[in-house]
Amino acid sequence: MASLLKLLPMLHFLFMLPYIVYMGGSSDANGRDDSSHLQMLSSLIPSEDGERRLLLNSYNHAFRGFSAMLTENEASILSGYDEVLSVFPDAVLELHTTRSWDFLEARDSKLWSRISYDHSSADVIIGVIDTGIWPESPSFNDDGIAEIPSKWKGVCMEGSDFNKSHCNRKLIGARYYHNKAFVVKQNETNPTKNRGSPRDIVGHGTHTASIAGGARVANASYYGLAKGTIRGGLPSARIASYKACTLDGCQGSIILKAIDDALKDGVDIISISIGISSIFQSDFLSDPIAIGAFHAEQLGIMVVCSGGNDGPDQYTVVNSAPWIFTVAASTIDRAFESRILLGNNESFEGAAINFSPLSAGKRYPLVFGGDVASSFTPVSDARYFFEDLTGHFKSKCRNCMPGSIDYKKAAGKIVVCVSDDPMVSRRVKKLVVEDAKAKGIILIDHDGENAPMDSGTYPFAQIGQSIGSRLLQYINSTKNPTATVLASEEIRKFKPAPVVASFSSRGPGSLTENILKPDIMAPGVAILASVVPKIDSSYAAPGNKTSLFAIKSGTSMACPHVTGAMAFIKSIHPHWTSSIIKSALMTTASIYNNIGTPLTNSTTDYPSNAHETGVGEIFPTKALDPGLAFETTTDDHLNFLCYYGYKNQLVKSMSRKNFSCPKNPNRDSISNINYPTISIGRLDRDGGPRKIKRFATNLGAPNATYFSSINAPSGLQVKVHPRKLVFTQGMKRASFKLFFDGKEASKGYNYGDIRWFDATHIVRLVFAVNVE
Numbered sequence: 099m100a101s102l103l104k105l106l107p108m109l110h111f112l113f114m115l116p117y118i119v120y121m122g123g124s125s126d127a128n129g130r131d132d133s134s135h136l137q138m139l140s141s142l143i144p145s146e147d148g149e150r151r152l153l154l155n156s157y158n159h160a161f162r163g164f165s166a167m168l169t170e171n172e173a174s175i176l177s178g179y180d181e182v183l184s185v186f187p188d189a190v191l192e193l194h195t196t197r198s199w200d201f202l203e204a205r206d207s208k209l210w211s212r213i214s215y216d217h218s219s220a221d222v223i224i225g226v227i228d229t230g231i232w233p234e235s236p237s238f239n240d241d242g243i244a245e246i247p248s249k250w251k252g253v254c255m256e257g258s259d260f261n262k263s264h265c266n267r268k269l270i271g272a273r274y275y276h277n278k279a280f281v282v283k284q285n286e287t288n289p290t291k292n293r294g295s296p297r298d299i300v301g302h303g304t305h306t307a308s309i310a311g312g313a314r315v316a317n318a319s320y321y322g323l324a325k326g327t328i329r330g331g332l333p334s335a336r337i338a339s340y341k342a343c344t345l346d347g348c349q350g351s352i353i354l355k356a357i358d359d360a361l362k363d364g365v366d367i368i369s370i371s372i373g374i375s376s377i378f379q380s381d382f383l384s385d386p387i388a389i390g391a392f393h394a395e396q397l398g399i400m401v402v403c404s405g406g407n408d409g410p411d412q413y414t415v416v417n418s419a420p421w422i423f424t425v426a427a428s429t430i431d432r433a434f435e436s437r438i439l440l441g442n443n444e445s446f447e448g449a450a451i452n453f454s455p456l457s458a459g460k461r462y463p464l465v466f467g468g469d470v471a472s473s474f475t476p477v478s479d480a481r482y483f484f485e486d487l488t489g490h491f492k493s494k495c496r497n498c499m500p501g502s503i504d505y506k507k508a509a510g511k512i513v514v515c516v517s518d519d520p521m522v523s524r525r526v527k528k529l530v531v532e533d534a535k536a537k538g539i540i541l542i543d544h545d546g547e548n549a550p551m552d553s554g555t556y557p558f559a560q561i562g563q564s565i566g567s568r569l570l571q572y573i574n575s576t577k578n579p580t581a582t583v584l585a586s587e588e589i590r591k592f593k594p595a596p597v598v599a600s601f602s603s604r605g606p607g608s609l610t611e612n613i614l615k616p617d618i619m620a621p622g623v624a625i626l627a628s629v630v631p632k633i634d635s636s637y638a639a640p641g642n643k644t645s646l647f648a649i650k651s652g653t654s655m656a657c658p659h660v661t662g663a664m665a666f667i668k669s670i671h672p673h674w675t676s677s678i679i680k681s682a683l684m685t686t687a688s689i690y691n692n693i694g695t696p697l698t699n700s701t702t703d704y705p706s707n708a709h710e711t712g713v714g715e716i717f718p719t720k721a722l723d724p725g726l727a728f729e730t731t732t733d734d735h736l737n738f739l740c741y742y743g744y745k746n747q748l749v750k751s752m753s754r755k756n757f758s759c760p761k762n763p764n765r766d767s768i769s770n771i772n773y774p775t776i777s778i779g780r781l782d783r784d785g786g787p788r789k790i791k792r793f794a795t796n797l798g799a800p801n802a803t804y805f806s807s808i809n810a811p812s813g814l815q816v817k818v819h820p821r822k823l824v825f826t827q828g829m830k831r832a833s834f835k836l837f838f839d840g841k842e843a844s845k846g847y848n849y850g851d852i853r854w855f856d857a858t859h860i861v862r863l864v865f866a867v868n869v870e
């Protein structure tokens with residue numbers, strides 16, 4: 099017993115974890131010293147553990163709090179302190195590129211060529227919180243850009259291979275952070291080694307920053323593919339880079355510090371292509387991005403975030419707080435396809451970005467992965483079966499799994515593999531087949547339209563199920579099946595586009611269904627933008643040369659498109675609040691694709707719904723003149739927190755002012771905050787009509803009259819009152835009520851919209867109503 103007690107302090111030490119301690123809004127925005135945070139920590143940690151009385155990060159500007167190494171017990175004690183709003187483990191968040199790590203793209207898509215403006219009238223500073231920046235990229239060239247605006251108060255931090263001369267009038271700021279939780283215990287005698295740097299070595303941050311605000315770069319391409327001019331949403335925008343992530347992910351406490359710094363530095367918009375994993379979402383106050391973005395919104399700064407890549411399942415969207423602009427990913431009208439030629443001269447197109455050296459003149463033996471399994475693989479695992487009656491096949495084989503291939507049987511052949519296990523990515527299967535000295539790989543995936551994978555010079559093509567069945571039938575039908583896989587070609591004016599990417603996370607939000615998420619959709623499949631020119635050891639680049647650009651996919655790429663669009667609108671309407679700009683983009687979004695039919699997802703021709711696309715695809719030039727705006731204020735967000743269930747005292751601490759929660763808060767009231775969409779998470783069909791209220795602000799000519807029309811699925815009764823909104827010189831705001839009656843409606847989500855229109859505007863307010 100005695101010896102056990104002696105052990106306890108040691109165990110204590112072992113179970114220490116980094117925690118974030120959130121203490122609410124800051125009353126003076128000029129910051130304060132860390133002493134009060136240190137005092138709190140010292141009062142808690144026994145003096146013999148003095149070395150642990152160390153603030154890893156301290157938040158003093160837009161909000162208060164700190165991060166530190168704590169035991170679970172200490173964390174629990176801290177959470178009982180009056181001034182502490184929440185204490186939560188400092189989780190590692192993930193970059194929102196596609197699950198398999200992905201590739202490069204090109205972007206003279208229709209969307210961006212419509213924007214002929216390049217106003218440099220107003221300076222807009224975009225803060226990008228990501229993996230840092232590669233400053234030599236031509237996207238960050240400052241030719242023709244005016245002096246740094248005086249509102250900028252940030253810094254260009256020096257670090258290894260990065261000095262002040264790497265910043266310029268385009269890249270005006272760069273910061274990086276030490277993950278002190280891991281370096282505390284290290285030997286600090288050689289501080290110059292690993293001294294850190296704002297420099298990007300991953301490529302993700304360079305890619306997202308160049309999409310949001312990169313300069314125009316002519317003749318950009320990925321080894322000749324997707325050649326054209328690339329540019330950010332506002333080529334004259336300033337970029338400030340905050341390196342919060344490394345290859346290992348993004349520490350929540352550091353993201354929070356980066357947001358605090360960005361607000362102090364004077365950015366106008368913050369772009370974050372990062373999120374907590376959708377399965378770990380617990381509530382808004384244990385999510386560092388939600389906390390940081392809340393305080394950014396209080397200061398009038400919009401935070402734009404990726405919604406995540408956990409689709410197509412429902413309830414996977416993250417970064418879903420109402421004060422965050424949440425982005426879904428779509429395809430653009432450019433595709434990358436690789437031709438598969440069979441021995442019988444039949445040919446198919448597969449999705450791919452490859453620089454295959456194989457020619458059309460030669461064929462190679464074609465085999466199914468299950469048929470070249472090594473004899474060590476259990477037979478039940480190596481075989482496959484498929485049900486051609488339904489057209490769907492379930493492959494039970496462990497085909498092309500690590501260790502499953504008989505090298506002798508596969509060498510020199512083209513191997514057909516099936517995506518059958520979400521835990522084994524297509525990149526792994528490619529490596530397995532490549533390792534077996536096979537000539538190439540054709541992957542059958544349930545979703546052939548998935549973001550094309552970049553396989554370098556290795557012949558790779560991805561096909562859907564129906565082509566997959568035909569390919570397998572061909573293998574079965576002939577004694578010596580053969581094939582070849584040709585180098586990818588770019589298909590322009592691809593139709594239909596945009597289409598919701600299958601990986602794009604879907605709503606409803608798992609924390610509340612009374613706010614519609616994601617908000618909006620933007621290009622996120624196969625996007626060409628700048629990267630760090632380097633070649634990974636596992637990547638066979640054409641000619642063994644590096645490329646300044648790469649094609650990548652993910653909501654990570656969609657998010658900076660919206661950031662860039664906001665910067666563009668802000669440069670033309672400098673006095674619009676971020677809430678007006680968000681509303682403008684949302685009420686003017688496009689709901690049609692380039693063949694003029696409603697947007698769809700990648701597997702059906704049915705119109706896609708608002709939980710897949712949000713309000714639709716961004717249409718930045720239309721958002722310059724939206725007519726009306728639904729402004730969501732800080733008070734709306736504070737009320738949201740009350741309705742969600744947070745205590746009055748806690749919400750007041752976040753508010754920086756004398757705020758009180760409304761009486762009898764309940765979650766249904768969330769639907770009533772003045773958001774630019776409407777979501778009713780539960781409408782009782784026998785409960786009578788539900789009343790929803792909205793305010794509209796007139797942004798156009800003072801005398802305006804708007805009429806309404808309602809699009810609702812049959813059965814759902816929607817009424818509006820009044821049916822006409824009249825604005826005059828002295829009346830810029832008008833309110834209206836909507837009544838939703840689900841008595842006759844079909845069960846589950848009903849989607850529709852109300853449109854307010856005058857002679858020149860259509861203002862679309864989308865709704866989603868879950869009838870029970």
Ligand SMILES: *[C@@H]1O[C@H](CO)[C@@H](O)[C@H](O)[C@H]1NC(C)=O
Pocket residue numbers: 260261262263264
């Ligand atoms: C800063 O870096 C640039 C480019 O690497 C180099 O040319 C320059 O000498 C460096 N300046 C200083 C003061 O170290």
Ligand SMILES: *[C@@H]1O[C@H](CO)[C@@H](O)[C@H](O)[C@H]1NC(C)=O
Pocket residue numbers: 285286287
């Ligand atoms: C730290 O490094 C110095 C010099 O390399 C070495 O002498 C010392 O033992 C190291 N200390 C620890 C705790 O590793």
Ligand SMILES: *[C@@H]1O[C@H](CO)[C@@H](O)[C@H](O)[C@H]1NC(C)=O
Pocket residue numbers: 316317
């Ligand atoms: C782009 O490439 C074309 C042809 O390859 C060349 O004529 C042109 O000068 C290039 N433009 C730039 C800006 O490099």
Ligand SMILES: *[C@@H]1O[C@H](CO)[C@@H](O)[C@H](O)[C@H]1NC(C)=O
Pocket residue numbers: 410600699700701702704
């Ligand atoms: C596309 O929408 C249809 C109809 O709503 C649905 O059945 C299907 O699962 C969706 N596909 C994806 C990839 O989300």
Ligand SMILES: *[C@@H]1O[C@H](CO)[C@@H](O)[C@H](O)[C@H]1NC(C)=O
Pocket residue numbers: 441442443
């Ligand atoms: C395939 O096409 C080539 C060239 O057109 C021709 O020589 C060959 O006979 C064809 N093979 C079959 C099986 O049709």
Ligand SMILES: *[C@@H]1O[C@H](CO)[C@@H](O)[C@H](O)[C@H]1NC(C)=O
Pocket residue numbers: 570571574
């Ligand atoms: C392959 O051929 C055999 C025999 O002709 C048949 O039983 C089997 O169903 C076929 N399999 C496929 C995948 O077509």
Ligand SMILES: *[C@@H]1O[C@H](CO)[C@@H](O)[C@H](O)[C@H]1NC(C)=O
Pocket residue numbers: 642
């Ligand atoms: C490609 O470059 C790497 C690193 O510079 C080198 O080790 C390798 O031999 C090169 N491969 C070819 C085919 O030139």
Ligand SMILES: *[C@@H]1O[C@H](CO)[C@@H](O)[C@H](O)[C@H]1NC(C)=O
Pocket residue numbers: 756757758
């Ligand atoms: C805060 O607001 C409440 C209710 O609106 C009011 O009664 C109280 O006097 C206010 N307190 C301060 C310090 O302004």
Ligand SMILES: *[C@@H]1O[C@H](CO)[C@@H](O)[C@H](O)[C@H]1NC(C)=O
Pocket residue numbers: 800801826827
């Ligand atoms: C708007 O309407 C009012 C009254 O109807 C009128 O006096 C005023 O001149 C109008 N203003 C404009 C800009 O048309």
